[in-house]
Amino acid sequence: MIRTTLHSADVARFSWGALSGYPARTLLMLLAMAIGVSAVVVLTSLGEGARRYVTGEFASLGTNLVIVFPGRSETAGISPSTMMGETPRALTLDDAQALTRSHSVRRIAPINVGSSEVSHGARSREVVILGTSHEMLAVRHWKLAQGRFLPPNDLDTATPVAVIGSLIRDELFGAQRALGRWIRIGDRRFRVIGIMGSEGRSIGVDVQETIMIPVASAQQLFNTESLFRILVEAKTREGIEPVKRFIIDTLQQRHQGAKDVTVITQDAVLQTFDRILGALTFAVGGIAAISLAVAGILIMNVMLVAVSQRTSEIGLLKALGASPRQIIVLILAEALLLSLLGAAIGLVLGQLGSLLIRQAFPDLPAYAPHWAVATALLVALVTGLLFSLMPARQAARLDPVLALSRR
């Protein structure tokens, strides 16, 4: 007939009554817990957002991409010397052509970059000119807004055609039709055959503000043989490493044994950034978790106060036949309820916070990662319980006679 275990519904009811009986104390603890949890959610969503943003930017460069540029550099970055073109030996169109001779290579796109005065009628402006090839569109996953891309001619055919960015189109032609019209780039004339839309935004280049012409035309325009980059796309992800070796070997052979090019894979850069930002998110999450632990300590203090506040109540429960274990269960249930509620509020606040961040910075996919949300909830519950163990045991050890005689 008589059991020592309490019904969980009774425990919940009793704990809830104890919490709502002391609203100020309860609100304070909920606040502490909620701030801790929401801090974890918001901070990790920021970190994760930054990571996803950067990863997304890199992915938009193209997949399975290997980038070749002249000059040796130990780090995979762009040094001033490569920017200035001060390289021992230039990359040439023949070099680019040679790189197509591998089964693992799907396509290549050479790039030549310069800047030139561009004009149509009375309007003119300085524009970044990309000399490249037909394959560029596919390599970079770009999409045309109108017309055609550069024709699939041989690389060394200099056709006077241009694909212009939509912003250039607006500035040179206004509301007029641009396709089929002639523009002047430097001292040459080019026919507009295509217009790039807004799809091709990626790090460093905004195709809406560039003009693309065949690479041979650019070489004539800027009077140079050397290429700025060669983009090589491997057929598969697994093919990236062989392709990289193939490029190094081929170019070393062609350059009389000199290792004077730098080959970077997008994958490596991507992974590095991914790692760095992942670690950052983790660190930020860790910092936030410390604030959660602080919330736990706060809970311990307030629970201790709660126990001493309710000394006579605990003494009474003992007199009515509550075992020490039942007292512990009741106090812990109260802490658990508090932590749960606080964590739930914190979760809502945190998600609201990341929503605000996403609205303020639409480019940043600031979603808290699931592991962070789960960890925040877990840490909240565990600290809430752990830090209430001591007050609960203290309550269980209370001498009922003393507790009851206190007024």
Place this chain on the structure above:
Amino acid sequence: MIELSHIQRTFQVGDQTVHALDDVSLDIDAGEYVSIMGPSGSGKSTLLNLIGLLDRASSGSYRLNGEDVTSLSDIEQARVRNSEIGFVFQMFHLVPRLTAAENVELPLVLAGMDSAQREPLVHRALQQLSMTDRMHHKPEQLSGGQRQRVAIARATVTGPKVLLADEPTGNLDHKSGQDVIRILEDLNDQGLTLIMVTHDPEMGGRARRRLHMMDGRLHHDSDEDSNDDSDDAA
């Protein structure tokens, strides 16, 4: 029913040993009405707490219903307290945030009883004390006498054999005090063993058996009466 033999209860205060109870031996039969009187510090409350298993003897033995309860664990003592003993305090000790009915229900909750079983018991206990119309009131909405009635209902709801009352009228005016005493005596008439601590000679004088404590010792026991009405108790 209650058999205390050579009970010692000592406290260490600084380097002095205080004998709160000094070699107390006492037998109380079922259904008795016992008052414990004496000046403050004479050990009467300590004796009551010891009988109620809220306190442990330093030495000596205590048998309740023939069972040695001195050696029981905390959990077992709690169970005995829950089912065998009812407490009524001077300060009422109702939980302020709970209603009268919820306060009465508390011992049954701690016993792990289902709520469907609890409800009729709570109702009957409150009914017995004419408190059913106030069962959903909070303690602060009740007068002192009503609070003590709720406390008595809580003490009797588990159907205990012993009711321990520590100055049950100490916080009440004369009329409510008389009222509460009559209720306790009615319960005693129904067979409940009533042990009451009081410093009021008038209250204490009403009991059929009167114990006087002095310096932790049983000073005087009016044990001349034969316990005629103990037959109908369990």
